[in-house]
Amino acid sequence: MTKPIGYYTSYTPGDEGLLAEMQEAWGAQFQLLTNTERTWMIHRISEKLCETFREEEGDDSVRQGVCDACGRIWKNELSIGDQLRLIQALTSQVISL
Numbered sequence: 001m002t003k004p005i006g007y008y009t010s011y012t013p014g015d016e017g018l019l020a021e022m023q024e025a026w027g028a029q030f031q032l033l034t035n036t037e038r039t040w041m042i043h044r045i046s047e048k049l050c051e052t053f054r055e056e057e058g059d060d061s062v063r064q065g066v067c068d069a070c071g072r073i074w075k076n077e078l079s080i081g082d083q084l085r086l087i088q089a090l091t092s093q094v095i096s097l
Contacts, residue, residue: 004028042087049094 005011005028011019026032033041054060073083 002029005030 005019005023006013009019011023022030030038072078073086078086
């Protein structure tokens with residue numbers, strides 16, 4: 001992350017709460033996190049969001065083609081760079097709450 005967390009979130013310097021604590025612990029750009037920690041957080045946050053969207057949309061099914069594509073990603077058909085860019089692309093297309 002090349003920009004501070006406030007660029008991506010509602011955090012403003014001087015705020016209190018989780019984002020302030022995270023910035024204090026890991027730096028304004030989360031530079032003190034390892035890639036393992038970053039991707040673990042992405043995983044956990046994604047799980048929570050998936051549950052939220054399932055509840056809102058009233059459907060917990062995922063089409064077979066989506067499952068198949070993820071299976072191929074697990075078999076390393078995409079480079080790490082492409083996997084990260086795919087996460088960015090998908091994230092930018094999620095309808096915000």
